[in-house]
Amino acid sequence: MKQLEMKLAKWEFRGCGDEEWLPATVPGTVHTDLLKNGKIEDPFYGTNEHNLQWIDKKDWEYQTTLQLGEEWAGLSCTELIFEGLDTYADVYVNNVHVLAADNMFLAWRVDVKDQLKIGENNIRVRFRSVVKEDLLKLAKLGYTLPAPNDQSELGGLDEQRISVFARKAPYHYGWDWGPRFLTSGIWREASLEGRDEVQITDLYIRQNVITKEEARLTAVIEVDAPTAWQGMLRISADGLEWMRTVTLEGGKQQVEMDIVIDQPQLWWCRGLGEPHLYTFQADLVQGKEAIISRSVRTGLRSIQLIRERDAKGTSFSFALNGVPVFAKGANHIPNDSFITEVTEERYRHEIVTAVESNMNMLRVWGGGFYEEEIFYKLCDEYGLLVWQDFMFACSMYPGDEAFLANVKKEAEYNVKRLRNHPCIALWCGNNEIDSAWSQFEENMGWGWKEKIDAEHRASMWADYEKIFHHILPEAVTAFHPGVDYWPSSPLRDLTGNMDQHATRMAGDGDVHYWGVWHGIEPFENYNTKVGRFMSEYGFQSFPELKTVMSYAEEQDLELTSKVMLAHQKNGRGNLLIKEYMDMYLPQPKDFKAFLYMSQILQAEAIRIAIESHRRNKPYCMGTLYWQMNDCWPVASWAGMDYNGRWKALQYTVRASFKDVLLSIDGTDRERIDVHVVSDLRRAITAELMLRLYKFDGSVLREWTHPVELGADSTAIVFSSPVVELLEGHGSDEVVLEISLQADGQVIDRKVHYFVPETEIPLQHSVIKINETPDSGGLSFTVTSDVLARGVYLISEDEGIFSDNFFDLLPGQSKTIVFSQRGKDGRDWTPAVPKGLKVQSMVDFVSEDLL
Structure with a gap:
């Protein structure tokens, strides 16, 4: 052969x-x-x-x-x-x-x-x-x-x-x-490629029933034989082997073999277990020799979209191997406008960033492309679930016979290409089209259909249904059984009436909430606008100065310059950032300071959103912010800029997605509620430590509170009127620090201010950085003589800090480690930062505010 x-x-x-x-x-x-x-x-x-x-x-x-x-x-x-x-x-x-x-x-x-x-x-x-x-x-x-x-x-x-x-x-x-x-x-x-004998063109491990006791599988082998052929088909995986005789006719055909693995090692997403992978190999054997082979790597798991009626509507959540998953993650867009410029190392940086940020899901958004194999391979290896859109977004599409036939081929090809990846959790038909068109509500949606005559409206919707209610779900059912299909994101349910469209907050389906940002609603609305699964929401910022200077000159550093507007694709985007900044933060002293402040602003917005979504578990069972990454250097919603540099948002996300989260809800200025959210599969016994400080660092009050929290749950563990906490002290001169501790370790820590951000006094600070003894320069402590807000560490080297953009109370120290990617982009390792500098918010505000 x-x-x-x-x-x-x-x-x-x-x-x-x-x-x-x-x-x-x-x-x-x-x-x-x-x-x-x-x-x-x-x-x-x-x-x-x-x-x-x-x-x-x-x-x-x-x-x-x-x-x-x-x-x-x-x-x-x-x-x-x-x-x-x-x-x-x-x-x-x-x-x-x-x-x-x-x-x-x-x-x-x-x-x-x-x-x-x-x-x-x-x-x-x-x-x-x-x-x-x-x-x-x-x-x-x-x-x-x-x-x-x-x-x-x-x-x-x-x-x-x-x-x-x-x-x-x-x-x-x-x-x-x-x-x-x-x-x-x-x-x-x-x-x-040239050949003169039989070829295995595809190998699919269909997962029929997966439990911890056994995995019932079917190996589906597609072969192309120039002529009739007879021999043995052998399937092997991790030392196991199954064989059967096969007789092939000339041409393309499919052969199946049922196999069972007892006590399988299951694939789990990050936070629930190890993402174990099996390598399955199919051999066509004549005599004692394999004449042709093909292998795939996959994980054994069951994944379901759970939609069950309850007192508040219908749930929308994922269950992995029967275990409920609170989805924590972001929306992924292509990493470059020029796809072929994205190296494996860049993909790995994104995936490792997601894992380091305590995520367990990424949504591959429908306006990009079906990602490269390495993207899904890395998600498999690191245990990230993938919500996979088909590539349709924010548009109505043609319905002629040639277009529909093309879509059908595309769906079949890409479902088959990706179906062995255990990371694939859901196939979704499109991004936002159902709600944008809003077929069953005349004056809702994006105003598209109202501009179109009745005949064309009818044909457009009929074409829509052909693609998203027939062609695409039929491809998923035929080629990837066991994984659910969702017609459009967002969507309430496929009802055929006004209850279908996610044009308002409701008790079912998934939600894209853009009241904050597009609707110019206050950040506080994140606390009340909570759906069953928050698949999109976001807030913009600029990238750091180093990234901005890669596309601009000094004379371009102005909010409405031609270059800044060219690198802001969202119409009023730059002015919207300023409008929100005027509401929530002190006035920056110049444009470079504005870059920093925009990141602080973005991080605070998304922190409020994520914490609110998590506090509302199990009513809400997913939070995917917009967006993970950028395709070019730009002001955008990303938490990680085009160069892979972490914005303040990425550091905040990492803290907000911890498996055990401490969250302080002070929306009502008259009282505070302290929540603990746990995604752990076990109960926890801990202690809440509360300290009331003056801004000079002196402790006014200190007390503890026991915490008992069940597995995979959320609870208010402490609540108090503000006036009782302050005990006569002014709300503008104190800060409350709350930490959750267990077994001598701090699980999470939060600080709470009793006045709006703009009323918190800023003072010139002396921030010191000292090498941790015996660390070889790989660890250092940061201290400040006064309250330092938004402490910002900068290195000449590319890398990330164990924390950044944090508040530091006087008399306290914070230990920091700087890490860099390996040459192949694998997990970060500690390094000595070159040219380390530190600033805080006071360095970026107008002098007349001090």
Whole structure:
């Protein structure tokens, strides 16, 4: 038997009609190839985005030459394989057209045996402009489909919104946090495969029943046999082995084998147990030899979306191996506008950040792309559940036969591609379309349907239902049984009446709450606007100065400069940050101080939200803030900026997602309630330590309170009127520190101020950093002579601190460790920070406030 494989390399590219061929990188994009050849400026710098919109109006072509030896002769099948073509592409082999591609989210395989020859062969891929292609589709349709995030004006298309026609990453057309770069290119691996005998094309371990006693599985093997074949099928996993005789006919077919594993080691998400993984291998055996093999790595687990009626509505929660999971995490967007620039190390940094931040779930949002294999592999390894959207967001889509057939192929391919990953917890049809259209409520939603005549409204909704109520759920049912499908996020239920749409806070479904930010509602509303599962909410900030200076000059450092507005995609975003800052924080002294203050503001908003969601367990069983990451350097909702640098939000999230959380609710200025939330599967016995301090550090009062908390529960463990706590002291001169302690260890600690942030006095502080004895410089303590708010540690090196942006009381010390990623991006290790500096809020406010 002969099996050959060749990666296609040494590519070159040019604009169609141009004379000069330039070196190209595959996988890659036209934009990145132009940049590497010095033909364009950095797309992310300044306002360069605006000057690069010509690229998507051209057709581009790539070519390479293959040298094939005699070993390629006489094979039964020789396939040209493109794992990803972006997007409309024609492929030629020795000038013979062999493939027309029209979906970025599909892999393409074509038998080119008859077009190849021994010796030199030319492979050419011509990419047709999505702009030129889809303007024709828009003209033919005759009316506009809603797509508000399509930045068509920036692209020079006025209001001709074409993003809905191509099966291409929606965010490439722009979003309210991302630029408009309509890429094209060979964006995943390209190869040539040859064979002359049977091949295993897919191996799926279907999980029928999973318990701690046994795992009942079915190995589903897809094979392609040039001719009839008979032999043995062997399945093995971690020292176990199962065999059966198989007889294959010529062509493509499926073979199944039921297997049972006794006392399996289950896969658990972070916080509930180890994410154990099994490697399953399928061998086709003749005689004593395996002639062809294929293996997959998967974890054994059951995952369910639990929706049960109760006194307040219908629950929305996940159960992993029968255990309720309070989902803690964030929404993931693509890590770059140019997907092929994201290395494994960058993916690992994001996933390790999520784990270090005590998360157990990420939502792959529907306006990006079905992520790279390494993303899901890392989620499997680190124990992160994945809420997986299909790639549809904030738009209405065509319903012609060709488009629907394309979507069906896309759904089947991607469900099959990802179904072995135990991290996949849910398939979701789309982002926000059900509530945006709001079919069953005339004056709700985003105002789309009210602008459209009755005939087109009816056809648009019918097309919507074909995709999201039929094609996509049917693909999940057929190819990934055991994992639930949810038609749209947010959604209350698929009722076919007004109770379907999540246009108001209700006792069922999932919620995207944007009253804070878009609605300019106060932060305090996070305490009352709580749903069964909070799948989106967020607040913006700027990245740190170092990141801002990667796209701006000193003269650009002004809130409404052209560069700052170009790197703020959310309309009034910069002014909204300022408006909220005026409400909640002291006035920053200049724009650089504004960057810092914006992060403090963002962190406080999301802290309030997360703590409120967790306090409301089990009514609320999930909190996924918007958003985890960025695709370019920008002011946005991210907790980790484009360069992987942690904002204040990321440090706050890490504290707010602890398995045991201490939360002080002082919304009512007349009293405080102290909550303890535990996600542990065991009861805890602890002690609450309360200390009332003056701002000079002197202790006015100290007392303890016993705490008994059941497994996986939440409770108010201390409550008091404020006047009783203060005992005559002024609310503007004291601070309450509360810590939860068990077995001599502090589990969590919080400070509480009795006046609004703007009324807390700030004093010039002397903050000292001292190396911890015998730590080799890997640990240091931070102290202050007065109350220091928002203590901000900075290093010249890239890395994270064990804590940052924290308040420090006089007379207390905080021990800090600085960590850096390894060269391969694996778990962080302690390091000595270079050029360590420290500041606090007082360094960033106007002098007239002091």
